[in-house]
Amino acid sequence: MLGPWDCSYRALLKTRECVLAIPGADLLAKTVAIGNCSGAEVDKFAEYKLTPCLAAKVKAPLIGEALKNLECKLIKKLNINGGELFVLQGVAAWHNPARREQRTFHAKGDGTFFIDGRQVNLRSKMTRWQDCI
Numbered sequence: 001m002l003g004p005w006d007c008s009y010r011a012l013l014k015t016r017e018c019v020l021a022i023p024g025a026d027l028l029a030k031t032v033a034i035g036n037c038s039g040a041e042v043d044k045f046a047e048y049k050l051t052p053c054l055a056a057k058v059k060a061p062l063i064g065e066a067l068k069n070l071e072c073k074l075i076k077k078l079n080i081n082g083g084e085l086f087v088l089q090g091v092a093a094w095h096n097p098a099r100r101e102q103r104t105f106h107a108k109g110d111g112t113f114f115i116d117g118r119q120v121n122l123r124s125k126m127t128r129w130q131d132c133i
């Protein structure tokens with residue numbers, strides 16, 4: 001979620017591109033801390049000891065410690081019921097197989113989180129979507 005009060009919101013509208021970094025479960029506490037301050041006040045890379053890495057197709061940096069990084073271009077901003085929805089197109093994707101922690105986490109929206117659990121392999125059923133696997 002982003003709003004005009006966020007530095008990221010203004011940067012996204014100005015540059016029309018961004019990186020969505022997906023942290024592993026080992027970075028959960030750090031992610032919450034990063035989500036509770038603003039880049040307008042702190043240099044988040046320095047404060048949270050994150051490594052900016054060169055992206056292939058956008059100017060925004062990747063986060064070296066993230067599990068995955070998605071380089072995106074802003075396609076459209078839609079106004080829906082007083083809220084704003086950003087439509088992004090992924091132009092490059094990175095996965096970091098060297099991270100020991102490969103689980104991701106999911107916010108429930110009330111300050112609590114799920115961490116990935118059991119993995120279920122249904123690749124044999126994905127007959128229509130061979131390109132995805």
Ligand SMILES: Cc1cc2nc3c(=O)[nH]c(=O)nc-3n(C[C@H](O)[C@H](O)[C@H](O)COP(=O)(O)O)c2cc1C
Nearest residue numbers: 001006007008009031032034035036037038039040
């Ligand atoms: C766990 C978590 C919960 C968040 N909840 C909200 C929220 O309720 N409302 C909101 O506007 N942003 C929420 N955010 C987004 C962050 O506040 C925001 O993306 C970021 O801190 C803004 O930093 P910036 O000013 O550098 O862009 C949340 C982020 C995290 C990680």
